[in-house]
Amino acid sequence: MVLEAIKYSRGKLDILDQLQLPHTEVYDEVKSAQDAWHAIKEMRTRGAPAIAIVAALGLAVELELIAGKNELSSVAEEVEAFVQEKLEYLVTSRPTAVNLADAARKLQKIVQSAAKAQGASGTSVKDAYVKAAEQMLVDDVSDNKAIGEHGADWILKNAAGGKDQVSILTHCNTGSLATAGYGTALGVIRSVHARGSLKRAFCSETRPYNQGSRLTAFELVHDKIPATLVTDSMAAALLRLKGPNENIAAIVVGADRVAANGDTANKIGTYSLAILAKHHGVKFLVAAPRTTIDLETKSGADIVIEERAGKEMTMIKGPCVKGVSLDLKQIETVSIAANGIDVWNPAFDVTPAELIDGVVTEKGVVEKGSDGVFHFEDIFAASGSDVKPTTVGGL
Numbered sequence: 001m002v003l004e005a006i007k008y009s010r011g012k013l014d015i016l017d018q019l020q021l022p023h024t025e026v027y028d029e030v031k032s033a034q035d036a037w038h039a040i041k042e043m044r045t046r047g048a049p050a051i052a053i054v055a056a057l058g059l060a061v062e063l064e065l066i067a068g069k070n071e072l073s074s075v076a077e078e079v080e081a082f083v084q085e086k087l088e089y090l091v092t093s094r095p096t097a098v099n100l101a102d103a104a105r106k107l108q109k110i111v112q113s114a115a116k117a118q119g120a121s122g123t124s125v126k127d128a129y130v131k132a133a134e135q136m137l138v139d140d141v142s143d144n145k146a147i148g149e150h151g152a153d154w155i156l157k158n159a160a161g162g163k164d165q166v167s168i169l170t171h172c173n174t175g176s177l178a179t180a181g182y183g184t185a186l187g188v189i190r191s192v193h194a195r196g197s198l199k200r201a202f203c204s205e206t207r208p209y210n211q212g213s214r215l216t217a218f219e220l221v222h223d224k225i226p227a228t229l230v231t232d233s234m235a236a237a238l239l240r241l242k243g244p245n246e247n248i249a250a251i252v253v254g255a256d257r258v259a260a261n262g263d264t265a266n267k268i269g270t271y272s273l274a275i276l277a278k279h280h281g282v283k284f285l286v287a288a289p290r291t292t293i294d295l296e297t298k299s300g301a302d303i304v305i306e307e308r309a310g311k312e313m314t315m316i317k318g319p320c321v322k323g324v325s326l327d328l329k330q331i332e333t334v335s336i337a338a339n340g341i342d343v344w345n346p347a348f349d350v351t352p353a354e355l356i357d358g359v360v361t362e363k364g365v366v367e368k369g370s371d372g373v374f375h376f377e378d379i380f381a382a383s384g385s386d387v388k389p390t391t392v393g394g395l
């Protein structure tokens with residue numbers, strides 16, 4: 001059975017509550033932009049592409065529900081203004097991942113031109129929005145599959161060292177739970193596995209919020225991919241292993257925002273892994289759809305890094321232990337830090353472009369040019385829907 005983090009049909013959106021994983025699989029209904037905002041902020045849904053899709057579809061559901069109650073304005077400009085206000089609000093949910101702002105800008109543009117069209121009505125503007133939001137869900141899966149194939153080709157060509165099988169280390173969760181399906185970095189691992197070329201996937205625990213041990217490990221077990229969990233602090237020792245042991249051919253991570261120069265914001269701990277990769281001569285690949293590349297952000301210094309509540313570091317949730325068996329129905333939150341300690345909890349860090357060997361998107365792998373610089377402009381077509389939109393309104 002395929003793991004589905006986002007269940008959608010027109011007028012109905014359910015998201016798998018990722019705060020409950022891996023202990024329980026519970027879906028929450030999202031009926032409005034406000035529900036979507038809260039689901040994103042509280043990290044019941046997370047991962048850069050999934051955040052954008054849940055936000056877009058949450059508003060699509062709200063519009064359908066309003067229309068179903070005959071409360072949708074018949075005036076095109078009024079629906080356009082309503083959508084714009086909701087998109088601006090949704091973008092405030094989490095600041096670092098650019099996919100949400102990118103989706104909001106594209107949707108706003110679509111709604112603007114729908115409102116200007118001959119004979120436009122409130123319904124036609126709503127329909128244009130809903131159709132475009134639904135298309136984002138479809139496109140994300142096909143983009144991820146393309147990322148997986150390009151990434152697998154690149155690793156097997158550049159990192160396998162003549163071996164038939166490779167082991168790959170990944171960080172955070174970038175799989176079906178973080179996207180509309182298949183995943184980005186985890187999609188690359190899936191594609192390598194599908195070709196029979198994966199010896200073993202390693203996933204790092206990803207402190208403090210444990211997306212690796214809770215979510216990636218869950219996906220790898222679910223999909224029966226040979227995998228081993230390590231703590232973040234074991235990565236250096238793991239990369240040092242040589243010979244018949246599980247030496248790592250490549251580290252593949254996702255991204256929340258790739259700046260124009262290639263500096264990449266991703267889950268906290270990514271930067272340390274990139275330094276370790278450089279030291280050990282291990283290839284370091286970033287996997288992300290083009291919607292994660294932000295040509296308007298010049299370098300990593302311009303990326304806003306979200307800081308999250310200290311309790312996400314000092315408290316941990318898990319099933320309570322009764323005798324020798326775990327009671328999965330009873331989840332307890334326990335403190336794992338000294339009371340009163342100050343906490344710094346940045347959710348992301350920035351890996352400098354110099355530590356990154358390639359960025360794989362649905363269009364292929366971009367490597368640095370002979371000038372030592374990434375040139376992403378080439379993967380955005382000069383015209384048509386592929387073009388990276390410029391800022392519209394307040395977004």
Ligand SMILES: CSC[C@@H](O)[C@@H](O)C(=O)COP(=O)(O)O
Binds near residue numbers: 253
């Ligand atoms: C395909 S998901 C890419 C990134 O969003 C992922 O690596 C990541 O950092 C997720 O962070 P999270 O805080 O769990 O939303």
